[in-house]
Amino acid sequence: MTIDLTEKEFRRLLDMVYIGNWILNSTRGDDRFVDYDLVQEKLFALCDGQGMSALSRRWQGHVFPSRAYEDGGIHEAIADYEDAIFFDILAEELARRDLGLVEREPEDYADLQARMEDYLDEFEKNGLDAVSVDL
Secondary structure (H helix, E strand, O other): OOOOOOHHHHHHHHHHHHHHHHHHHOOOOOOOOHHHHHHHHHHHHOOHHHOOHHHEEEEOOEEEEOHHHHHHHHHHHHHHHHHHHHHHHHHHHHHHHHOOOOOOOOOOHHHHHHHHHHHHHHHHHHOOOOOOOOO
């Protein structure tokens, strides 16, 4: 298979593969999806031939994203996504709890959506400052 990419497109592809692999594997410990690691390795191995050798490093016979790549802002993009999705998930879970929908789907999503919007508005104004947990 041959894919023709510009230098900019190849760089974007590296980012997408890294982010995808991070989401799939970063929490799995030793139970990683190795096939995704191998695809990432294969793409980062192409960096040298594309004039992007600073983005990859070799270690114990494998190719990994370099420290420069990992410290270059990609984790800030991942963190932005995680922050956004955190509040969305929290709003939905709290709304489901409030409406008694923890174990089932609503017949009408309008109530759930409205309650979620209330929580999202609160989170937008105050972050987690207004959230409390009784232990």
